[in-house]
Structure formats: C-alpha cells, structure tokens
C-alpha cells in the first residue's frame with residue numbers, strides 16, 4: 001500500500017466509525033447534506049443563473065434523499081461510482097464541497113475540470129472512499145465504465161489476490177430515461193453475465209426532459225420489466241421516504257458488497273423543477289401532477305423525520321451561512337488562464353493523474369536495439385508475440401473482445417493466449433462494442449492495462465460514444481484522471497477479398513477523435529515496437545492492423561526483441577530519393593514502393609507509421625528537398641488524412657513546391673465485394689505509377 005492510500009484508508013476508517021460503520025444512519029448529517037444541495041440549487045436558481053453567471057443549471061430538487069443515503073454508504077476505498085448531471089447530492093455525500101460545486105458551475109480555476117466542462121459533469125478522486133469516475137454529457141454513457149470498474153474489482157481479488165479490493169462495489173446512477181440507452185443494456189449484460197459487484201441506481205422521476213417514462217420502458221417501470229432477468233436482484237420503492245429509502249438502499253448496497261452479484265434499485269423521486277433552469281414543465285405536466293410531486297418533496301420528509309424543529313432551524317441557518325461563505329470563496333477563484341484549455345489532452349512527462357494513482361507499467365526503453373536477425377515473422381505473429389511478452393511483464397494487462405479467447409480471434413492474432421494466461425486475463429466479451437470500450441475505460445481508471453480488440457473497423461461504430469468520451473477524459477478532468485486504453489482494430493481489405501463491412505479503413509475518423517494516438521504499422525517489427533510503446537505508455541491508443549498485411553510476405557520482419565519499442569510520431573524513410581516524396585502508411589505503402597520502382601532513386605518513400613502524432617518534420621524536410629509530394633492512402637479521399645498532410649505542406653513548405661501536392665486514395669464510396677470492382681476502387685500500383693510519372697514530368 002502506498003503512503004497516500006494508507007492515509008486515505010485511515011480517514012475512511014474514521015469516517016466509518018463516525019457513521020457507526022454505516023449501520024446507524026446519522027439523520028442529522030443526512031439532513032445537513034440535503035440542505036446543502038437544496039441551498040445550492042436555490043442560490044443558483046434565484047441568483048447565479050438569472051445573473052448569467054451559471055449557464056447550465058440542473059436542479060437536483062427532489063433527488064436529494066436517495067442520493068445522499070447512497071453516497072454515505074460508499075466508503076470502501078475501492079468503491080467507484082459513475083454519476084450524471086443530477087447527481088450533486090450524491091457528490092456532496094461523497095465528499096464534494098459546496099465550494100467545489102459553485103466553482104465548477106462558475107467555471108473557475110481549481111474546480112474539478114478547471115472550467116473546461118459543465119460543472120455538473122462531475123468527477124472526483126476519492127475523499128470519503130468512493131472514486132467518482134469522470135461522468136459524461138451523454139445520457140447512458142455512465143454505465144459501461146462502472147461495469148469495467150466492477151470487473152476490475154473481481155480481477156484484483158481473483159487474479160492479483162489483492163485483499164484490499166474485497167467488498168468494493170461499482171455503482172452507476174441514472175434516470176428513468178437512461179434505461180433506454182445502449183449503455184444501460186450493455187452494462188446490464190456485462191454485469192449479470194459475469195455476476196459483477198455492480199449496483200444500478202435508477203432515480204425514476206417520470207420524465208426524460210419532457211418524455212414520460214412509459215416511452216423509455218414499456219409500462220414505465222424498468223424494475224417490473226427486469227423481474228425475470230437472471231443474476232439480477234431487483235429492489236424498488238420510494239426515494240423520498242427516509243426510513244423506506246434508507247432500508248432499500250442499504251439492502252441494495254449490502255447485497256452487492258457481500259459478493260452475491262448485481263443489483264438494480266429503482267426509486268421513485270419527484271423532479272421538482274424543469275429539466276434545466278428556465279424550462280417550463282407546465283408544457284407537459286398538469287398542475288395536479290406538479291402539486292403531487294411537490295407533496296413528495298424529500299426536504300419536507302427529512303424535516304418531519306428529524307422531528308425537532310429547533311435542530312432543523314439551526315441546521316438551516318448554519319448551512320445558509322456556510323453556503324454564502326463557499327460561494328464567496330468560489331467567486332474569488334480566478335477564471336482559468338486563457339492558454340490552459342490547450343493543455344492535458346495528452347500526457348506530458350511522468351504520470352501525474354490522481355486516478356489511477358500509478359499506472360504500474362514496465363519501463364519503456366527507446367534505446368533497446370532491434371534484433372535484425374532470425375526468421376521473418378508476419379504481422380500477426382509479431383503482434384501475438386508482443387502481447388505474450390507484455391502479458392508476462394505486466395500482470396495488470398488484460399486482453400478481451402469478441403472471440404479472442406478460445407478461438408484466438410477471428411483473425412487468429414490472440415491465438416493460444418487464453419490457454420497460456422487463463423480466462424481472467426484473456427477473455428471473450430458480450431457482443432457490444434460500447435461495452436468493450438466503456439468497460440476498458442473503467443478498468444484503466446482502476447489501474448489495469450486493458451487491451452481490447454474490436455473485431456473489424458466497421459464494428460467499432462457502436463463504440464463511438466465511449467471512444468470519444470475516453471479520448472477527452474484527461475482533458476476534461478484537468479489532468480486528474482487518465483485511462484490509457486489500447487484498442488486493436490483490424491482495418492482495410494484482406495488479401496483475398498473486400499466488402500463494405502469488413503474492409504473499412506477510415507483512420508481519419510480516429511485522427512479526428514481527440515486525445516487518441518493512432519498507429520498503423522506496415523511491418524512486423526514496427527508493429528511490435530509501436531504496440532509495446534502504446535501498452536507501456538500513458539495515452540489512449542488506437543492500434544490499426546491492416547488485414548492484408550496480417551499474413552503476407554512484404555510485412556514480414558525478424559522479431560525485433562522483447563524490449564524493443566518505437567516512439568510515436570517518427571516516420572521511416574523507406575527509400576531515399578530526391579525528386580518526389582511519396583507519403584503513405586499501412587498496406588498502401590507497398591503499392592507505392594512497387595510503383596516507385598521504375599523511377600529508381602528519384603522517389604523518396606516515407607512510411608508515416610503513426611497518424612497521431614504524425615511526423616510533420618520528416619515529411620516537410622523531404623518535401624523541402626524534393627519539391628514535390630504525392631500522398632497515398634486506402635482511406636477515402638475527402639477529408640482523408642492526406643488532406644491534412646497536404647494542407648500542412650501548403651502552409652509550411654509552399655515556397656519549396658515545384659508541383660501541386662497530390663493525393664491518391666479510394667474514391668468516396670464503400671469497398672465493393674466483387675474482386676475486380678474492388679480492384680478499380682482501391683488505388684492500384686498502375687494508378688500510383690501514372691501519378692508519379694505525371695508529377696515527375698511537372
């Protein structure tokens with residue numbers, strides 16, 4: 001245990017004692033926390049939002065009791081929760097301060113996101129126990145990262161034999177609207193198929209903005225509809241009656257903590273205000289309904305529950321005074337420095353994030369010499385062997401995806417790894433790409449090194465939301481959280497055939513996905529070097545494996561060694577020349593090399609190796625020498641990555657150019673199934689040759 005975690009465990013133990021180990025509820029404390037949240041809403045709704053100081057105001061009025069009771073239960077040092085924009089009462093119970101809340105809503109420096117994100121898109125390193133994983137503005141996106149954390153809890157216990165994780169749980173909070181999302185179903189499948197210690201905490205206020213609950217789940221009650229779902233305990237009831245809510249929430253938390261499996265609790269709560277500040281709910285709720293909701297105000301319920309009006313009065317006065325002081329302090333926090341938004345999209349220097357506190361990765365050695373002798377192996381074998389070595393050297397590394405287990409992947413790249421390392425470390429997942437990436441996020445935040453595989457590039461589409469949210473995670477928490485997931489994805493046509501579904505390249509989309517590094521190696525040695533660098537690095541990485549290279553002679557190289565690593569952003573000059581620079585990557589590189597052959601030393605061929613970051617300097621230096629450039633890729637032409645390179649050359653090497661910068665790429669159509677048709681679409685050696693000839697003659 002590190003010094004930091006030892007001291008946080010002590011604080012947590014004290015915290016537990018204070019609360020009678022969670023068994024006896026300190027109702028005064030509950031009331032106080034609820035009043036703090038209610039007071040923040042009041043101040044925001046009557047002052048800060050009308051004054052234009054808070055631009056997104058999400059009221060939690062009505063949700064306070066249930067969330068506070070839950071927050072006070074999550075004191076295990078390895079508990080985690082994913083929350084949503086209405087979760088401020090939970091946050092306060094988990095250790096967030098009123099000043100944190102105000103400063104986040106006012107977008108000040110020192111607030112959780114340093115003013116980059118909306119204040120209610122919460123995240124928090126552990127204070128009273130629970131870690132609040134970076135939430136998302138996407139409804140439903142909170143579920144699968146929580147499932148990932150829950151799976152990490154079981155991994156720490158079963159595989160790493162770490163007793164500290166015993167009894168920890170993961171909780172995802174969501175509204176009744178969120179139960180219709182892909183993320184909810186994906187996480188529910190993950191948690192229940194694996195019997196994970198996960199709690200789904202559904203606050204049912206009857207509406208998703210203006211859409212009633214029966215549009216989200218037939219009949220409007222998800223708990224009834226899930227009654228026969230296997231491996232799922234269901235609890236349902238009021239979220240506004242102190243004793244009932246407390247009993248239900250305790251039962252739910254205790255069930256999951258005891259290791260019995262997954263639980264879903266659905267609690268009825270009123271939403272006492274519009275969806276956001278200024279929204280008029282009378283457009284879709286009758287006056288009778290609004291009045292009925294008011295009659296369930298949990299603040300009234302807790303006041304009655306406390307009974308003693310003097311205690312209530314002094315609590316209210318104390319809270320109001322404290323809130324004024326917190327607001328004053330928050331308003332004094334400066335607005336962020338104007339250049340601060342440009343930082344922390346990628347790591348810089350040593351690992352500094354608070355969550356996870358350490359990445360536990362083997363050291364990277366870019367000086368390690370490549371072994372150039374030995375039998376030439378194909379790309380597939382080099383990736384497999386690298387994964388094998390990395391699994392051996394990093395006990396926290398996990399490989400998962402569809403069919404990667406016993407079958408060894410549909411491309412056979414994970415062949416035998418499950419047999420060698422066991423089912424905890426190399427495993428098949430349910431068929432949900434959102435689940436694969438979301439789960440990886442939760443695992444990485446829990447300190448593991450997830451290496452998921454997506455079966456084909458096109459099938460990463462359902463994971464887009466999670467990919468984007470993960471990419472920005474470091475930035476939107478001002479560097480406090482990091483989740484360096486490495487995703488392997490096969491791309492492009494195969495040697496034998498193509499089709500619209502299995503042959504997509506589209507690396508440009510990932511180049512546009514903020515916060516991700518993107519590698520696309522063209523040979524076995526580079527694949528090893530870049531994959532190792534990704535796995536031992538600090539940033540999320542998309543690792544693209546061209547299908548036509550997985551087992552074909554041009555990409556074969558001797559295995560470069562168990563420590564060999566390549567830095568990102570270093571292109572390779574594959575062939576030197578002085579009249580034309582040809583820039584390419586992946587399988588297209590070999591077509592370029594063949595097309596360049598007749599022109600001998602006139603052509604300089606550059607293998608970019610990584611798309612993000614890309615080696616601008618190498619390309620510009622080459623173009624400044626040759627005065628001409630052709631960029632070739634298999635991805636489609638419009639807004640393909642070649643456009644970025646072309647624009648950069650135009651801006652930074654314009655005066656050196658003797659000809660227009662040209663691109664050769666697949667036209668803007670999917671890859672056809674018919675082989676000759678495919679041949680007409682993916683740029684051929686002949687076409688490349690003609691374009692080279694044309695440029696040389698310019």
Ligand SMILES: Cc1ncc(C[n+]2csc(CCOP(=O)(O)OP(=O)(O)O)c2C)c(N)n1
Nearest residue numbers: 086137138139175176177178205207208209
């Ligand atoms: C993926 C996605 N779609 C739509 C939205 C816009 N949106 C924000 S909140 C919301 C309603 C969510 O309702 P519910 O989950 O019941 O939570 P509540 O606001 O009622 O607490 C919608 C549609 C969004 N943020 N994300």
